[in-house]
Amino acid sequence: MGREVAESCIDGVIIEMVSAYCNRFYGSKPELAARRIEAIGYQVGHQLIERYTMERPRFSDHLEAIKFICKDFWSELFKKHIDNLKTNHRGTFVLQDNKFRWLTRVSIDPSSENLEASQDSPVLTPEHKVEVTSMHLYFPCGIIRGALSNLGIPCAVSADISNLPACKLHLDFGDNKNFPPRMLPE
Amino acid sequence: MIASVAVVGHQNNPLYLQSFTEADDALKLHHIVHCSLDVIDERVNNPKKSVLTLNESFLGLLYPTESYKVYGYLTNTKVKFLMVTTDLNVKDADVRSFFRRFHAAYVDAVSNPFHVPGKKIASRTFAKRMSGIVKGFSPGTNG
Numbered sequence: 451m452g453r454e455v456a457e458s459c460i461d462g463v464i465i466e467m468v469s470a471y472c473n474r475f476y477g478s479k480p481e482l483a484a485r486r487i488e489a490i491g492y493q494v495g496h497q498l499i500e501r502y503t504m505e506r507p508r509f510s511d512h513l514e515a516i517k518f519i520c521k522d523f524w525s526e527l528f529k530k531h532i533d534n535l536k537t538n539h540r541g542t543f544v545l546q547d548n549k550f551r552w553l554t555r556v557s558i559d560p561s562s563e564n565l566e567a568s569q570d571s572p573v574l575t576p577e578h579k580v581e582v583t584s585m586h587l588y589f590p591c592g593i594i595r596g597a598l599s600n601l602g603i604p605c606a607v608s609a610d611i612s613n614l615p616a617c618k619l620h621l622d623f624g625d626n627k628n629f630p631p632r633m634l635p636e
Numbered sequence: 637m638i639a640s641v642a643v644v645g646h647q648n649n650p651l652y653l654q655s656f657t658e659a660d661d662a663l664k665l666h667h668i669v670h671c672s673l674d675v676i677d678e679r680v681n682n683p684k685k686s687v688l689t690l691n692e693s694f695l696g697l698l699y700p701t702e703s704y705k706v707y708g709y710l711t712n713t714k715v716k717f718l719m720v721t722t723d724l725n726v727k728d729a730d731v732r733s734f735f736r737r738f739h740a741a742y743v744d745a746v747s748n749p750f751h752v753p754g755k756k757i758a759s760r761t762f763a764k765r766m767s768g769i770v771k772g773f774s775p776g777t778n779g
Contacts, residue, residue: 493749493753496753497746497747497749497753499712499713500711500713500715500742500743500746500747501743501747503711503712503713504711504739504740504743506712507693508693508710508711508712509712600713600753601712601713602646602713602714
């Protein structure tokens, strides 16, 4: 049907986009870089959901739309299913993917400038790992947020990567208020 | 003969409005499209289970006047497609396949990264494709 692109090209574009926004465009303002990347993801999600819901009948309620995101949309984007879906039945959903495809190849460079020069064998702290990979998560969070908002369900999406390569996305539907995502500063 | 097609966003904002008649009654067609929006809202909020299933995208004949028939289609993203035709004996199947092609052209137009969601569709390719789809719609064939 459509033309195909190698997965490594997608990885390359995303890595370069994150690096360009963090290091070049908004080098001194990581919060702005994060917002820009999330906004790009929002537009992509917005447009993708049009294409992926084209063949389907309309959803009868929010729960069906979320199930669609977890199953069909997720497998179109990441070529695999979500491993776990939890909800507290009060407007929060947690999507867990045990091997998040876009993060499986992220390597932490031990010789980066963040570590002190005096250390001979730098120890990678978990905080450092989280810092490096969190920028890469704004884009997928934006995609999910854009997709849900185009289906008429505004929400806030934040990610939790305490144990890579597993990734948990928190969807927060609130009470008709658009809470800012937890990852971004106020 | 299709008189006009329209795409209306989920806040009832017009995204695309095109008439295909030579006569200068564009305003009348806009008015018909506008009135049909109310019918769509009614259909969606009070579904008549005997006529349509709750979740179908194709809404069918919205209302007939003596010279026009208006058909509607609602996507998952709450975007409405409307088609006004002067032909009085169109087959349901033809209209369905028309809307399928319409939807495909719309998705391609919206996937354009330069298109701002919520603003009017300004793509010339979309306009050309729509004219092609409208020309290809003829009630005798099952396209």
